[in-house]
Amino acid sequence: MTAAFIGIDWGTTHRRATLIAADGTLVAERADGEGALACKGRFAASLEALIAGWPEADASLPVVMAGMVGAAIGWQAVPYLDGGTPLSALARHLTPVAETPPGRRWFIAPGYRLHGDGGEVDVMRGEETQLFGALHLLGPNAADGCYVLPGTHSKWVRLHGGRITELRTYMTGELFALLRRHSLLGRLMPEDAADDRDDDAAFTQGLDRAAAPGGLLHHLFSARTAGLFGRIEGPALAAYLSGLVIGDEIGSALATVPRDVPLLLVGAPALCARYERALAHRGVSAELLPETVGARGSHAIARAAGLIDG
């Protein structure tokens, strides 16, 4: 299969690159820790090295990037699109990278900025490409719904008629990592996060606690006392904490979504599995989309922008 194009989801701390054929078939994939923060000042070199590592890839292939690479802290600031702009306009707003060397075709897709009812602003970068992929996967009618994209900054996004109509970000993953690594609570857990136990019972206890009255700040302290009194062992505490924060996010977010709106989950399989369980615990089901919708989205953008022949 001949590679026709490279799509990259270039986030703050991680990067996922996909080599794609003209018909959308995935030829190869690579994920690494070359996030925007790590690549400060050497984005071009990092991208060249990525491409050079793929024997199937020609350096002249068009590259479409999405994510924090297009933020002020990234490679080049690409202005956000506003909620009124349909996802189909992404191709038109692809921005060439200013420092593209001769013979290369490097582009960054814009993110979206939405204003809430209270005048508050919320933003995404990278998720718009996954949503565009979902739109192509499901078709314009079946794609309407509320997309849940769990992660460092979880997004709950309402898609209607090919437009983003609502967006709420939850700092769930970042808070979990902060508490895991830096808090007094983290000291009760194994030194190495790899030793955390993926403990169903403890995760469910966390979900139950999150659903009880008291508020997140109070429930977080319960993880500490549960650890202190041996009600939950150290290796299972991280699962309890995960249940607490995911349960809190889901409780807050579901309150903003009418019950007849279908939920669709997009993201890393292990994390999506946790969200599925947490949603099911509240009697809510969600459709799990393949993780490849991001690659499909960048392919759709590249094709609409005329970067792929055929």
Next chain:
Amino acid sequence: MTAAFIGIDWGTTHRRATLIAADGTLVAERADGEGALACKGRFAASLEALIAGWPEADASLPVVMAGMVGAAIGWQAVPYLDGGTPLSALARHLTPVAETPPGRRWFIAPGYRLHGDGGEVDVMRGEETQLFGALHLLGPNAADGCYVLPGTHSKWVRLHGGRITELRTYMTGELFALLRRHSLLGRLMPEDAADDRDDDAAFTQGLDRAAAPGGLLHHLFSARTAGLFGRIEGPALAAYLSGLVIGDEIGSALATVPRDVPLLLVGAPALCARYERALAHRGVSAELLPETVGARGSHAIARAAGLIDG
């Protein structure tokens, strides 16, 4: 004024020691960063050095300590009292320090452990001594109420008839510090926390946002977007974040306190002032107690234990 006794509130990261006369008058006071974590393995030496630094103090004076010094991570684990045990029993449960050198009289006061309706456990160490001081300051009848003790782990404590009847801890201060120091959000603030601006308007914006629907995990992200779009400048962002977490704590906690129960604030003046403003913003008033109730409490314990003559 002759010093008769030393009271120490020995916390996880800080220590506050008070030299007190037989009648309860404060002779001298010292606060330092010799918290329980820093003193691991050298508590006795640290205490000797503290006393030696006071010319007014004799090394044979009785010392009553409270706080994390009596926890498993502290100097010596002192068992918790249960909620049913009145504060007046603290003196009876003073625990001598095992490694007390000859000629010294060193004691640790126990903390309290309470069980909530859902079987959950909550704990305090140090605050019981402040509450006992409030009980002495206000008298047994006027002391009934809900005590708010803001800090790293804020406590909301119901006192009734000299007994602790409810206890809820909120991880507010620890979460603020984590976000300030380690999060992506913190990067938008001044490098040095001392450059944070104590900005009334931004603090109030944070309170308003915390009171709006959406949940804390979502509101925390709003601090990031407010910083990104220059709606709140870097130096004022910490005040906004403080308003968010304090507002969230107060919203959650007030829901557990009947409106006719008086609120009493105990703690560091600057922090108490923020809580007073946050409570007033919700139309709730609180009585501010002097910060010295802790010293008064340890004096009352020492006297009841017969450690002070006269």
